[in-house]
Amino acid sequence: MHLDPVVHTPAFLRLNSPFLTSAIASVAANYDTSSQHLAPGLTSHAYNLANRAFAEGYKSLEVVQGYLAVIHWAARFPPFWSEDRSWAFQGQAMRLACEIRLDLPPNKDTLSSYRFTRQLTEEETERLLACRGRTYLLVSLSEIA
Secondary structure (H helix, E strand, O other): OOOOOOOOOHHHHHHHOHHHHHHHHHHHHHHOHHHHHHHHHHHHHHHHHHHHHHHHOOOOHHHHHHHHHHHHOOOOOOOOHHHOOHHHHHHHHHHHHHHOOOOOOOOHHHHHHOOOOOOOOHHHHHHHHHHHHHHHHHHHHHHHO
């Protein structure tokens, strides 16, 4: 998954996608030894938000990125392969990527759904738009794997 550090600041993520923010926190807690005690709760919360995003029909680039983070880095491995549900999130990420047309070249109207604490510069706008194409490639490639 590609997040641009210039645009995807913690404030931007919290404002625009609690699901992606929780997915990132879950991943970080899983890999940071001093935060591993928080990982089970954060992972559970990220999974709950993933299910809620689907149930309530949230559609955005960040929801797709949240699904990618959950299935690839925050995944809990069940004792039996038959209990693994990460494939369902993979399908949701692919379906959503198609619905919001991540395959098309982005334009500035694409940014109309975002909330900002300040006006983005031209460079930040271009960086945010470029993330759409990279995310679509990652969804497509992860579908193959």
